[in-house]
Amino acid sequence: MNHRNRPGIWAVAVALAAVLAAAGAPPAGAARTEAALFYEELAPYGSWTDYGSYGPVWHPTKVSDNWRPYLDGRWVPSSEGWVFETSEPWGWATYHFGNWMPTQELGWVWVPGSTWYPATAAWRVGDDFVGWAPIPPPDFVPPPAFAPAGGFIPGTPVLELLTPRFWIFAHAPKFLLGFGQPFVPAFSFSNCGCLAPVNLVPGFFPRTVLLNNFFFPRFAPKAFFAFGPPFSTVAVFSNIELFRINNFAQSVDLLALQNVLPPAAIFTSRPFLGNVIPEPVLKGQRFQVRPVEDLRLAERNLARPGVIPPPLNVPTIRAEIPRMVITSRERPVPEIIKGTRIVRGTEIPPQAELEKRVLRPTFRRPLRAAPAPGLAAPVPGPPAERGRLVLEGRRGRQWPLTPQEENLQRQLEVELLREQVLRSRGFHRGREGFREREFQERQLQSPLPGFGLPQPRPTPPAGRGTYIIR
Numbered sequence: 522m523n524h525r526n527r528p529g530i531w532a533v534a535v536a537l538a539a540v541l542a543a544a545g546a547p548p549a550g551a552a553r554t555e556a557a558l559f560y561e562e563l564a565p566y567g568s569w570t571d572y573g574s575y576g577p578v579w580h581p582t583k584v585s586d587n588w589r590p591y592l593d594g595r596w597v598p599s600s601e602g603w604v605f606e607t608s609e610p611w612g613w614a615t616y617h618f619g620n621w622m623p624t625q626e627l628g629w630v631w632v633p634g635s636t637w638y639p640a641t642a643a644w645r646v647g648d649d650f651v652g653w654a655p656i657p658p659p660d661f662v663p664p665p666a667f668a669p670a671g672g673f674i675p676g677t678p679v680l681e682l683l684t685p686r687f688w689i690f691a692h693a694p695k696f697l698l699g700f701g702q703p704f705v706p707a708f709s710f711s712n713c714g715c716l717a718p719v720n721l722v723p724g725f726f727p728r729t730v731l732l733n734n735f736f737f738p739r740f741a742p743k744a745f746f747a748f749g750p751p752f753s754t755v756a757v758f759s760n761i762e763l764f765r766i767n768n769f770a771q772s773v774d775l776l777a778l779q780n781v782l783p784p785a786a787i788f789t790s791r792p793f794l795g796n797v798i799p800e801p802v803l804k805g806q807r808f809q810v811r812p813v814e815d816l817r818l819a820e821r822n823l824a825r826p827g828v829i830p831p832p833l834n835v836p837t838i839r840a841e842i843p844r845m846v847i848t849s850r851e852r853p854v855p856e857i858i859k860g861t862r863i864v865r866g867t868e869i870p871p872q873a874e875l876e877k878r879v880l881r882p883t884f885r886r887p888l889r890a891a892p893a894p895g896l897a898a899p900v901p902g903p904p905a906e907r908g909r910l911v912l913e914g915r916r917g918r919q920w921p922l923t924p925q926e927e928n929l930q931r932q933l934e935v936e937l938l939r940e941q942v943l944r945s946r947g948f949h950r951g952r953e954g955f956r957e958r959e960f961q962e963r964q965l966q967s968p969l970p971g972f973g974l975p976q977p978r979p980t981p982p983a984g985r986g987t988y989i990i991r
Contacts, residue, residue, distance in 0.1 A: 522600040552576030555633045555826065556842075557835045558797060559614045562787060566611050569840075570627065570893065572848040576628040577838075581611065587868040589629050590621040592633075592641055592689060593711045595698040596610040596749070597772040597778060600735065601810050602639035603749035604781055606704050612780035616640060618797075619826050621655035623687070625664040628847060628865035632658045634826020638746045639823040641682055647729035650717055651758070653749075654687035656680075656824040667737050678820055685726045686867055690717040692875060693758035700761060701769060704779045716873045735819035740799050744828040745819040748810075759794045774950050776805040796832040798819055 549646065556577035569848065581588065591919040594607030604615045615621070620641055645652040656809075657679050663669070666685050695715035699708035706712055717725070734748045756763040775781050782802065788795055801808035813819040889893035 552633075553838060554831050554835055555619070555635050557838050558635060558794065558831055559618070559633055560785070560838050560840075562791070563614060564840075569842045569953050570630070571842045571844040572624070572627070572630065574660065575622075577842050578627075579615075580627050580630040581609075583751060585743075585870070586628075586865050587870055589866050589869070590615065590631075591653055591871065592873070593709050595704065595708050595710060596653075596696070597773060598752060598755070598766055599639065599773050599775065600770045600807060601738070602746060604639050604713075604775065604778065605642075608704070608706065608709065608776045610780060613783045620661075620824060621660040622661050623655040623664055623667050623866050625666070625864070626847075629655075632826065635797055635831040636741065636744050636826060636828040637802065638744065638824055640746065640749070640891045642749075643680060643747050643823070644732040644749050645688065645690075645726075645729040646732060647690075647725060648753060649693055650690040650725065650729065651693050651750055651755075652688045652690040654689070656684045656747075657682065658826060659822075666867060679823065680731065680820055685723045686719070688722060689727070689730075689869065690722060690725075691715050692717070694756075694760065695758045696755060697766075699757070699760060700766075708823075711873050713871050713873055715875060717867055718874045719868055733816055733820070735813040735816060737813060737819075737825070738799070739811065740801075741828055743822065744825070745823050747815055747823065761977050773806075774776070774805050776803060783925050793832050793834050796834075797829070801848065842960075917959050 544970075545580065553576065556569065559579070560577075563579050566583060567579050567825055569577050569579050570580045591611055594605050595613065596603045597606050605612065607616070609615075615631045616632075617637050617640070620632045621629055624630050624631060631736075641656050642653045643656050646655075648764055653761070657663075661679060661682065663673055663684075667684055669682065669684055673682075689710070691710060692715045695713060698710070698715075699705070701709070710716060732750065734746045734751065735745050736744050737743065752766045753763055756762075756766055782793060782798070785843075795803060799808060804841055821878060
């Protein structure tokens with residue numbers, strides 16, 4: 522293809538995107554009605570703007586420049602999916618209704634909706650990290666800093682538009698912050714010191730897997746959402762027994778969680794909000810959710826804001842909402858590189874980041890499967906049990922592995938072999954130069970996690986660990 526034609530192709534793509542957005546966007550009256558549901562309650566904490574074809578959007582103004590959604594709080598497991606508990610007083614609205622999206626002019630903005638979800642986020646899981654990202658609205662056109670490397674193509678499913686800049690990744694063993702304890706600021710991801718620095722995310726992002734465990738609530742069969750990481754996976758990563766997580770998820774009271782539901786006083790002044798929040802949620806009761814059979818249908822309709830229409834008794838917005846015309850989509854702009862101005866909403870607070878270093882295999886917790894509830898724990902097996910790996914001379918209980926854990930176990934063994942090969946060549950993780958790291962990734966990275974080619978197993982140094990030959 523002639524490179525000179527690319528600007529023209531981009532112009533055609535943007536024009537087509539505008540047509541599709543205009544065709545798929547809700548009428549202006551519907552957008553204002555959905556905004557009216559939350560206008561008065563959110564106005565004290567931020568500003569409303571009539572933003573291009575999206576209609577009225579809201580963004581918080583009393584936050585830092587590195588603020589972003591789903592950051593100042595923690596994830597809580599429930600039988601209906603993972604819900605976000607936060608100290609932000611607007612969380613009951615913005616993390617359960619509508620969609621978040623990044624903008625070049627205002628940072629992250631919230632597009633209101635009338636359908637309640639346990640959460641409006643997508644999920645990814647890797648060996649060391651659990652990640653989540655807000656799902657943008659259906660007619661979303663990414664700003665340059667968040668656009669895919671090859672540019673935006675109209676009609677692309679929203680999940681495919683979630684580039685690494687959208688994602689927040691927490692170190693998997695610390696994902697369950699303060700499990701079972703009341704929420705305090707120390708349990709917020711913005712203060713945890715457990716998040717991957719944003720400059721490291723593109724490096725390990727391809728090694729994570731997008732979760733497609735999509736569900737819908739029984740009261741809204743077309744309201745599709747991502748459940749989040751399976752409890753069994755979190756139990757392995759966090760070293761918390763699976764039956765404890767299951768029992769907690771079955772008994773957790775959403776009414777007792779901070780800012781998951783609006784304060785009781787709001788229902789007195791805004792009674793129509795009781796018509797958009799499902800009745801079981803208002804009463805703190807369990808409600809049935811079911812897995813989606815048609816995954817492609819769910820992917821195209823995740824977190825749709827208007828599956829359930831707004832009630833008829835919503836008062837109109839009397840205040841004038843300032844209008845902003847979007848004029849920054851003429852051509853694609855490459856990803857922001859080091860040394861340029863940081864775009865608002867692409868960073869995280871420094872106190873939330875892990876130490877900026879190359880993660881070694883010893884950073885990972887040894888995998889094991891928790892015993893089933895009511896069953897006696899297995900008797901520790903001999904050190905030379907077939908198929909087991911003992912790290913740093915430790916010999917704990919030898920739990921049986923599931924097939925998924927066998928794959929992860931195999932990958933961990935390969936990673937340790939890589940470490941020894943690098944040491945034999947004089948490389949040391951965290952201190953090698955760019956060319957050594959590039960060589961390491963090119964020569965030793967497996968095409969898929971857990972499915973690398975067989976490699977020779979050298980004898981480990983004394984005191985460093987024990988390899989058992991299969």
